[in-house]
Amino acid sequence: MDDTAILKSYKITQPELLGKGAQSRTYDYTDHEVVRIIDKTSIELTQRLKNFYDKVNSKAHVSFSLPKILEIKEFGEQIAVIEKKLIGQRADRLIARLDVNDKQIALQNYINALLEIKNIEFDSEIYGELLIENRKPITADSWVGFLKSSVQFSYQRSLKDFEVDLPDHKAILDKYLQELENYEFKDHDHLVHGDYYFENIFMTNDMKVSALFDFSALTVYGDWRMDLGGAIDWMNQYEFIDTKDYEFTRDYLKEKLGNSVSEQDLRLYKIFYSFRFSDCKQDDPKIYQWSINHLNNYLQT
Template sequence: MEQHDQRWIDELAGLGYSAVEPLAGGMEGAVYRLGGGTVAKVWGRRDERDLIGIKEFYDELADKGLSFATPRILRIHGSELGHCTIEEELPGTPLDQTAPCVDGDPGPRARDHVLDVLAELGAVSPSGGLGRLPVMDESVPFRDSRSDWAGSLTALIHRRLSRFGPQLDSAVTDLPGKAERVKRLVRAWGHGRDGLVHGDLITANILVDESLRPTAVLDFGFLTTPGDPAFDVAVTASIIDMYGPQHRRIEAAFDEAAIKRFGYPRELLLLYRAVYALITSNAYDPKGADGHFRWCVDMLERDDVVEVLNS
């Protein structure tokens, strides 16, 4: 999580915002409330060109008729500290604060609302700017008009393993064999309808009203792309409570509800978890010395995942 920085508070005060208040932090950066219905988001690793692309993405997403709000960039500001965006403040309270988890479990009502959000995003017909975002720390769009989901995903797996394969290979049994089986299965399975994949849909990124109805969704960008909606379901179910002692039970409850609602094969959800582990293992630490890397290793060694890869 990006930490709040007094230098940015001073920078924003210099722009005329006299009541800057640290608000939140996420994978992409720190957020400050500015007053007057606006917030500032400090981006840890995005340049102006990236942010122009993100603004175009947000502008196009706003026209998709979603029942909840999504971010809108009003202004891009650059300084020696980096870049921030001035954005509309979105309505609602984070779902994880409104429906506190019990042992990591947000409960059935909150789970149903998360699935509501996934259903709406999965029904989006991506076009134009929605397909031009890079993912993670890459500098080029994950997909273009000539590439399909399966081809883009297998290419991303290849690029990530070219960079970080040695760390994973030292920790994962038969990594080359597993990676090849993952790519083969993605090519066999991954040719369905595209929706919009959020890629980091945790309860903190969903704002809700007092009845838990989603009012806004935040923090697009980390793995946001046109793609198979089942990928977003698989990832969300696993990262709602990544590190808690009940994470497998919580994941299973999400799977059960998602399979009932969307009809996805359980094997596809497990395959996409293996994909997520391969592509994000070093997203937070290039050396793989963090908890996320260990989580990805464990996912690639899980009996149920290995069984699907060997099928």
């Protein structure tokens, strides 16, 4: 859609596009603000997102910045928001051009920032999804209850594709649900970003994480280890991350956390995300195949 009229209302006559998502564009505005124009969303969701950011910013004991929505305006079918400008550049673009030593520093900082998320004070009476728009959020009175409900929802949504590409899909689901039932979860009362990977963080030139953004439908209240399960495994999808980089990050995580995060923790959440992202065969075949491969391998472990 054409953003010209909206930008002119903010007296932006020579727009500088800073970023572009599937349904939004972000433009430079002032020294401390940006304008983001969003298509096909609701004022209610945008206000809910603003309230969410206000809540996390009020008790965010972290070393990096978080998004903050300052103003919301409707323009027909589009919504414009004024947001705090976040400093830095996308981590994937920075890390891709670093030498070995600097890359290791960046990867350590990548993990350190992830571990800080649990320092954001966030209270909820229920476990589960916080920012769902187009359906009822999946929630439960217990963390394992949420995990089971979410996986079963994802399974039903992807069943037609599973019947073609995943012959043992029912056995995989049953095995996973049983493992969830038997596993003793601990320290699971935290905010979980849900989509922590290089594209959703900014870094400065000294390889420090300066901002975390894009809290989304994947954001939940529950076990902070969930972010690790997704972030660690997804590193393998980047051409600039080789086996040595991956092993270095795993070793650093073990050195940092010891026994507080187990291989089973990481595997459980990797498989959770494999179910969660299994509905994108047409839209994102790469992620779909990532999901199918992990689910197939899970049955053999």
